[in-house]
Amino acid sequence: MKVSILGASGQLGTALQLCAPPHTHIRAYTHQQLDISDREQLTAITPCDVVINASAYTAVDQAESNIPAAVAVNTIGPALLAEHCETIGARLLHISTDYVFGPEQPQRPLKPEDPTGLPATVYGRSKLAGELTLRGRPEVTTIRTAWVYSGNLLPDHRDFLSTMIRLATGDPAQEITVVDDQYGNPTYVVDLARALWDLVAEENSAELLHLVGSGQATWCELAREIFQAIGADPQRVRPISTAEYPTAAPRPAWSVLASSRALPEWRNGVFRAVTGTL
Ligand SMILES: NC(=O)c1ccc[n+]([C@@H]2O[C@H](COP(=O)([O-])OP(=O)(O)OC[C@H]3O[C@@H](n4cnc5c(N)ncnc54)[C@H](OP(=O)(O)O)[C@@H]3O)[C@@H](O)[C@H]2O)c1
CATH class of the missing domain: 3.90.25.10 (UDP-galactose 4-epimerase, domain 1)
Incomplete structure (x- = not known):
């Protein structure tokens, strides 16, 4: 199995490499090596089975005053990456966030199919717009997670x-x-990474999933x-x-998200x- 990882020096990108199953051929791209918002640079990703997008503009407070940066990485980048994945015939696992939900939510674990409403932050809106650019693409699975710690x-x-x-x-x-x-649901990055590797091993998966700690x-x-x-x-x-x-x-x-798979407590x-x- 050949797997490419974007955002390789981030929290999740690093954990994915630490938890990779044996016999997985990984090509890991840091931000320095590959900017997801640059169509040309994306062509460096050569044919593989699965691409995992762990890259994101995650500075939630800074995003409020730097909308173009958040949109470039969280909205435009995933759209360009999905196009490239289609070209090279790779499945794409794209990581999103609980922040796509707006402030008015029922006080119960939120399911993937629940309406998000309008997110209250630039980060949340840029990530939701990123999700929407991927909708209807059969080769893409979007996975929302939350409160990730390492x-x-x-x-x-x-x-x-x-x-x-x-x-x-x-x-x-x-x-x-x-x-x-x-x-929210505190989520150990290792448990998230392992659940993502389980998804990689599957032939295909649902369009939208939640993966958070129990x-x-x-x-x-x-x-x-x-x-x-x-x-x-x-x-x-x-x-x-x-x-x-x-x-x-x-x-x-x-x-609080309803996890699509049971992760450790x-x-x-x-x-x-x-x-x-x-
Ligand atoms: N951390 C959380 O609590 C949390 C909660 C919910 C969802 N998520 C989602 O989980 C995913 C992984 O998050 P994380 O915690 O691993 O975040 P992280 O540690 O901030 O890692 C994000 C990585 O993306 C890279 N990056 C930024 N701009 C890029 C660009 N233009 N092109 C390519 N790479 C770029 C960053 O590199 P530089 O640092 O060098 O710029 C960094 O290595 C993200 O999709 C995030 O939205 C995280």
């Missing part, structure tokens, strides 16, 4: 887990406040679990409201991520 598996990558580990091992007198009124949590609950896992006192984390932690891009209060993932194990 912790000590990828120490150079700054994610929520590594931030919390740093705070938990720092000054014990420092007050740590974390938002407790936003709900169970739901608030950011504060996740932070306390991280503290617990590394032997720090979880009560050092004080819950606050979204209103007390303003961000340039508004965060969804409810983005999020607390299990936290335990492995703090020790950096697969």
